[in-house]
Amino acid sequence: MLVKKLIEKHPEIDASVFIGGRRSWSDTSGGDKVGVNPKINNMNPGYEAAKYDLILVSDSGIRMKEDTLLEMVCAMTENVALVHQMPFTCDRGNFPSVMEKVYFGTSHARIYLAADLFRINCPTGMSALMRKKLLDEVGGIKAFGQYLAEDFFFAKSFTDRGWSIRISSQPAWQNSGICEITNFNNRISRWAKLRFAMVPYTIVLEPLSECMVLGACAAWALNVLFQWDVFVVYLVHILAWLILDWILLNVIQNNTLPFSKMDFVVAWTFREMGAFYHFCLALLDPKIQWRTRTFYLRWGGLAEEVSPRI
Numbered sequence: 285m286l287v288k289k290l291i292e293k294h295p296e297i298d299a300s301v302f303i304g305g306r307r308s309w310s311d312t313s314g315g316d317k318v319g320v321n322p323k324i325n326n327m328n329p330g331y332e333a334a335k336y337d338l339i340l341v342s343d344s345g346i347r348m349k350e351d352t353l354l355e356m357v358c359a360m361t362e363n364v365a366l367v368h369q370m371p372f373t374c375d376r377g378n379f380p381s382v383m384e385k386v387y388f389g390t391s392h393a394r395i396y397l398a399a400d401l402f403r404i405n406c407p408t409g410m411s412a413l414m415r416k417k418l419l420d421e422v423g424g425i426k427a428f429g430q431y432l433a434e435d436f437f438f439a440k441s442f443t444d445r446g447w448s449i450r451i452s453s454q455p456a457w458q459n460s461g462i463c464e465i466t467n468f469n470n471r472i473s474r475w476a477k478l479r480f481a482m483v484p485y486t487i488v489l490e491p492l493s494e495c496m497v498l499g500a501c502a503a504w505a506l507n508v509l510f511q512w513d514v515f516v517v518y519l520v521h522i523l524a525w526l527i528l529d530w531i532l533l534n535v536i537q538n539n540t541l542p543f544s545k546m547d548f549v550v551a552w553t554f555r556e557m558g559a560f561y562h563f564c565l566a567l568l569d570p571k572i573q574w575r576t577r578t579f580y581l582r583w584g585g586l587a588e589e590v591s592p593r594i
Contacts, residue, residue: 319429365447409435476566
């Protein structure tokens with residue numbers, strides 16, 4: 285195993301490997317089950333053995349640069365409880381990877397950065413540095429095992445007690461080996477279901493933040509108020525949105541993009557046109573499929589595992 289080789293290479297570092305955590309009530313191969321969240325169950329043995337002040341939660345598909353952790357620690361000032369990274373993607377060669385990069389560098393980045401600017405709870409659990417003492421005060425990470433979106437409730441627990449959260453200057457570079465349109469669509473729908481359950485008013489507000497819907501509303505309003513041509517206003521709106529998204533994506537990439545402008549336009553159009561489909565899919569089917577398991581979400585974010593039919 286790569287991790288074991290790394291530990292053997294640096295014996296001066298105090299490190300341990302924890303494998304497992306129970307996946308279901310019938311699974312007795314790991315430790316005690318601490319809720320329905322598989323990630324919490326996997327992390328809890330390592331969390332309970334941790335003996336330092338800061339805890340880093342980093343998904344296995346995240347690639348970190350050599351100075352990333354140092355940068356996150358520097359951002360952890362006295363009043364900060366959590367430092368998180370904005371999700372982005374590594375450069376890969378197929379069209380699904382273009383779709384992912386365009387989504388995380390435009391639509392998702394827009395909302396993520398705006399939420400952070402206004403101090404709205406927005407962290408994702410892909411890569412986050414937290415104060416262990418503050419988690420211990422509320423019962424440790426196992427206290428969040430009843431939620432699937434544990435990252436949201438970690439941050440909520442901190443902000444409710446007056447602590448701040450900060451975003452890192454470096455994004456979380458997702459580098460998963462599986463990159464397909466189907467997986468991407470399922471992932472976006474799953475996140476939407478979580479948002480709707482945790483923050484119900486997003487059901488109304490989220491569609492109004494989308495390019496196509498907002499453009500249609502603006503075109504209709506300007507036509508009623510000033511008799512401006514609906515189609516001209518709509519096309520200008522979409523073109524301006526497209527250009528601004530292209531600029532934002534380049535800023536986040538901070539390097540040459542691995543695809544052409546035409547690839548960007550196609551992926552951007554595909555994503556914007558499919559936004560309403562993902563919204564409806566998430567709204568009509570609140571059940572979440574997570575690998576081989578199915579969960580049902582209740583208002584407030586509480587999750588229940590759905591037993592498979594025999």
